[in-house]
Amino acid sequence: MIWTLKIECEWGRYLEEECVRIFEIDEESSLYELHLIILKSVEFDNDHLFEFFTGRHFRNRKPLFSEDAWDFDYEKAIDNYHQMTLNEIYPLPKGLKLFYHFDFGDDWIFKITKSRKKPKSPDKDVEYPQLIESIGPAPEQYPAY
Template identity: 35%
Template sequence: MMNNQYSMKIYPAGRGRDIYRNIEICGNSTLNQLCQVILEAFDFIDEHLYEFCMDNRMYSEYTYQSDPEGDEPSADITLDEVGLCKGQKFSLHYDFGDDWMFTIRVSKISEVQENFKPRIVKSKGSIQQYPAWDEEDFDDE
């Protein structure tokens, strides 16, 4: 039985291309699990609501919700069920107060024998979820 492996590149929107994470995740993982690995990859604390915007726009109509109301689509759906394709871009909109947007690009879909836990394969740059106001930042101006 072969399984899909998705290779994805994730970068925080509006921060240029110098900050990103490459991850690999199995097709039977859920969008919720994808959110967890993205937050972990950027050292964010998982304590807010989120949605996946499948057309890559904030407050999109086409979303999967972490806390769906009524018959809204839930992020408790597997990547295979979402039907992702290579080259597709979608977004994680995290924390409806601070409105973090992470752009996710499916760079490759391959077949693997074994399921595995989502993993971070490359990291570049960093961002702070709650930037500290620090006097020292102004010293070298």
């Protein structure tokens, strides 16, 4: 089935304007694929560590694969991101949201919200994921200050 996801940049060292991207995406897409989709949609280089986590807001985080931040194994997490699909994540427990954290220095934080719209069957003439709406410019990953 095809879902609609809203991906909103909530925080980043150089975030100046609203940045929202809305995609139609296959529910079988992996978290790693979602990572690549987000980076492409904001024109960022894939040159930093990243993580997915849940929380009520981005400052209240609960890692997906480890309860203890000191027990975080990045290589194992990447393997898990390749294997875990969106339909394994959703529905999230009540009150929790999914977040994507890219570049642990500049701290780009994206909130990922699954639409309440009814999932639809894939259109054979459409290549998914498909960007269906873009609000605001992409933030500059490395502005020249």
